[in-house]
Amino acid sequence: MSIIIENKGKGDFMNPMTLPKVPMAPITSSEIPVGPEWGYQIKWDGVRTLVRLDGNGGVEIFSKRVEPRNDRFPEIVELLSPLRIGACVLDGEIAYFDGSRPNFQRVLVGVNRKKYDENMIFVAFDLLYDEGEDIRPLPFKERYSRLASKFPEKQPRVFVTDLVYDGPALWEWVNTREWEGIISKKLDSPYVEAKKHKYWFKKRKEVRITADVVGIKLKNGYVSSLVLRYDDRYVGHVSGIDVASKKVLAQFMQQHPGECPFETLSPGMKKSNVVWLAVPFPCRVTALEFSDSGILRQPKLLGFGAEG
Template sequence: MSMLLPSVPMAPVTSPDIPVGPDWGYQIKWDGVRTPVRLDGRNGVELFSKRMEPRNGTFPEIVDLLKPINIGASVLDGEIAYFDGTRPNFQRVRLGVRKRKYDESLIYVMFDLLYDDGEDIRSLPFKERYARLAAKFPNKEPRLFVSDLFYDGPALWNWVNDREWEGIISKHLDSPYVEGKKHNHWFKKRKEVRIVADVVGVKLKDKKVSSLVLRYEDRYIGHVSGLDNASKQVLEQFMRTHRGSCPFPELSAGMKKSDVIWLSVPFPCRVTALEFTDTGLLRQPKLIGFGGGDES
C-alpha cells in the first residue's frame, strides 16, 4: 500500500497575534523535534525529520514505542519531546540528531493524521482529521498521546505563558493539510526567549568590531550585533588585552571562515530572540545590554 509523504510537513507561520472565532482551534506547542511517522499496519515504523530524512536510527526508543500500535496503515504528524516534570524542555543531549543514548524518557505527541487505514485524508478539514486521530488514541499514555485541542486561544496563551511553556499553535478548523508555510491556516505564537549569555569572542568585519559571539550552557548559540559606537570602542581595547582561544570543540564551516578574536575573559550580556532553532542557534537575536540579570 503506497502512502506518499509530503515533501515537507505543514508548518505554522509565526505571528504575534492569536486569531479568534468559532472557526479556530488551539494546541500547545511542545518544545520538541518535528517527526512525521509512517506505520505500515504490520508493526513497521518509519520516523522522518521535518526535512523528511529517515530518523529511525536517531530515535530507536520512539520506534519501539510505536511498534505495538495497531491502528492500520497510517501517517501521523507530531513531535518527539522531553518533559522534565514541569514543562517540555528542548535538551540537545536528548533531542539532537547526534544523540546516541537510548532514552525512555522521550515522548511522542501527535497532532495530525495524514493517512487513515491507507486513505489519503490530507484534503479533509483539520477538525475531521483530528477527530479521526483522537478516536485512534482514546487514552493518554505517559509517553504517547494526542495533543489536546482547545477553543479559547487567549486563555490557552495565558496558561502557557504563566507556566513558561513554549507557545501555542492556532489552527483553522476547516484547513486542509498543506505542505510548508504557503498558507494562512496555521499560526504559531511563541514565548520570547530571553537569556543571559557569555560573550566569548568578537567577530570582525573589515577588521572592525561587528558582532559578539555567544555561548550558553557551554555551547555556541550564534552571534548578535546591535552595538553602538561607544561599546565598539570599549570592545576594541578589551579584545586587544584579553586575547584567548576558541572555547568550542568544533565550529561550523561559516564560523571557521569568519574573522574572530576569541576572549580569555568572557563577560555576560542580555539577549532576546524569537526562539532557538532546531540546530540550537538563536533566531533573530537582539542585544538588550551587558551584565547579568534575571532570565525570563
Template sequence: MSKASLPLPKVPMAPVTSPDIPTGPEWAYQIKWDGVRTLARLDGSGGVELFSKRVEPRNATFPEIVELLSPLRVGSCILDGEIVYFDGTRPNFQRSKLGVQKRPKGNDLLFVMFDMLNDNGEDLRSFTFRDRYERLAAKFPNKSPQLFVTDLFDDGQSLWEWLIEREWEGLISKRLDSPYTEGKGHTDWFKKRKEVRIVADVVGIKLKDGRVSSLVLQYENRYIGHVSGLDNASKKMLLQFMQEHPGDCPFPSLSAGMKKSDVAWLAVHFPCRVTALEFTDSGLLRQPKLLGFGAGDGDG
C-alpha cells in the same frame, strides 16, 4: 500496506509565526510542544519509520521512539507530531536530549501527536483539520505518559495565559476547515511563541574589515549565534578587551559560515542580556537583540 500507498509530504505543514492569536469559531488551538518535529509512518504490523521535518530518516537517532510505536496495532498510518523531552515542569528543548548527535539513549522522551496524514491507506491531506484530528483522537483514545494526542482548545487567549504563566513555549492556532498544506504557503496555521530572554556568555568577537561587528554567544555550553547592535563606545571597549584577553574557540565544531568568519576568541568570557523571537530547530537565536551587559535579573 506498501509504502507507495502511504506517501509522505515533501515537507510537513508548518505554522507561520504571528504576534496575534486569531479568534472566531473557525479556529482551535493546541499547545506548541518544544521538541523535534517528526513524521512517523506505521505499516500496521510493527514496522515504524521516523522522518525529520526535512523528511530525512531518523530511526537511528530516536530508537526509543521506534520501540514505543512498534507494538501499536492501529493499522497503517502517517502521524505528525513532535518528539519531546519533558523535564518534569515543562517541555525543554535540550540539545543533549533531542540533538541528533551524541545523545544518550533513555526513556524520558515523549511522542506527542497532533495530526494524521494517512489512515489505512486513505490519504487525509485534503480532509479538514477537524476531520483529521477527530480520526487521530479516535485511533489513540487513551493517553500514556510517553504517547498521546495533544488536546484541542477553543479559547486561545486563555490557553496563552496558562502557557505564559508556566513558562511554556507557546501555542498553535489552526483553522478547523483547513486541508494539510505542505510548508508555509497558507494562512491556516499560526504560531505564537513567548519571547526568549536569556543571559548568554560572550565568548568571541566577530570582526568585519578588522572592526568589531558582533558578539559570539554561548548558552548552556553551546553556540547559539551572534548578536550585533553595539554602539561606538562599546566597540572601542571590546576592541581593547579582545587584545588583552586572546583565547581559543570553546566549541568542538563550527559551521562552515563560522569557520570563514574572522573571530577573536576570548580567554575571559562575560555575560550579556539578549532577547529573541525564538530558538530555531537548530538551536540558534532567531533575530536576537542585545539588551545590555551583565547578568541583570537572569533568565526571563
C-alpha cells in the same frame, strides 16, 4: 508536490503513503484568531517529526525536511513499535519533557545527548493517512478526531496533544507556565505543504536568555558581533553593539585572548575572523526562537551582565 520513500525489509507498505515534500507549517502572528471556526493547540518545544507506521510494528521517522531519522531517535522507534493503530502517517513533535515543561536544548541531537533517554516523548497533533487512506483533503477537525480515536488513553510518553477552543485562555496558560506558545488552526482546513495557506498561525513567547560571550567576530578588523554560548553550546552571534561598547570590547579582546571553546564549528564560522576570549562574560539576548539546530533566530542584544 510530494515524494515517495520506498520501504525495504520489515514493515514494507502495500500502500507507499506518499509523504509531503515538507510538512504543513504555521505562520507567525502576533494575534490570536478567534471565533467558532478556530481550534488551538499547545506549541510543543521540540523537533518537528513525521512518523509513518505500517500497522505491524514497522516505524519510520522523518525530519521536517523528510529525511530519515530512525538512527537519531532509537528510543522513539522503540516507543512507537508496539503501536497497532493501522497503517498511518502521524505529524507531531519529538520533545524532551523535564517534568515541568518541554526543553528544546535537551531534545537536540548532539554530543551531549544520550543515545537512549526515557524523558524523550512523541506528541502527535495531526493525521495524514488513516489505514493507508490519504485524508489530507479532509477538514482538520475530522483528521484530529480520527487521530484522537487511535489514542483513547494518554500515555506518559506518546499521546495526542489536546485541541481546545479558547485561544486567549490557552495563551495565558502557556505564559503562566513559561511554555513556548500556541498554534491556532482553522477547523475546516485541509493539510497543505509548508506555509502555502492561511489556516495555521503560531504565537510564541519571546526567548530571553543570558548567554556567555566567548568570542568577538571582526569585520574589516573592527568589532562586528558577539559569539554566544548557552548550555555549553554554540547558539549563534548577535550584533547591535553601540560605538562605546565596541571600543571597550576591542580593548578587552586584546587583554584576554583565548581559544575556541567548541569542538566543531560550522563552515561559515570557520571562515569568520573571530577573536576567542579566555575570559567569557554574560550578555542578555532576546530572539524569536531557537531553530531546530539550536541557533537563535533574529537575536537582539539587550545588554551586558546577568539579570539582577
